[in-house]
Amino acid sequence: MASMEIQNLRVYERRGLVQPDRTAGGTRLYNQDDVDRLIRIGELLAEGLNIAGIARVLALEHRLDRLQAENRRLRAPGSPGRDA
Template sequence: MNDQDRRSMPLFSISIVKKLTELTARQIRYYEEQGLIHPARSTGNQRLFSFNDVDRLLEIKNLLDRGINLAGIKHIILEDQKAKQKNDEQRNGLSDKELRKILKNELYQAGKMGKSNLRQGDLSRFFH
């Protein structure tokens, strides 16, 4: 399990989140209604918050303390999400399948016409 999966696990009840963030239950429910957080629900329909939800609530609280209204907070959070998504797409530009195909072609091309490649020895064990 990676760190992102751990941070996304719904663990905390609203009473614990209230203590961690110093927000009221009404404020937390309001931010959920506004689509700023998305807590999971237990089988008994109880809200369960993740570390990411708590971080988001603390970010909202900080922005409110700086005098930014809810519309501004929504805009900031939306822009942050878009930037993160764009970074993830750039970082993960090639799928594993595409990378494997490129490396396999590179390996086969290296043996033709007397060419050699530094990766040839490293990669050959994976493609035979």
């Protein structure tokens, strides 16, 4: 993350791509999930996507993660509606 420009981080935050916590004094605190997301943003930028495209990809990836988790839950032994 050290290679990212501060201005870019602020743009990503304004666009809702990353939402770091803040200290009482307003300093941004990036956790590991934020750092991972920023790395992904960098990868997508390198592939030529613009900010709107990146936002769409991140939203779709998040949705896919949720659907995969739900699928695993439903397939787990003992799930309601699952034959034993």
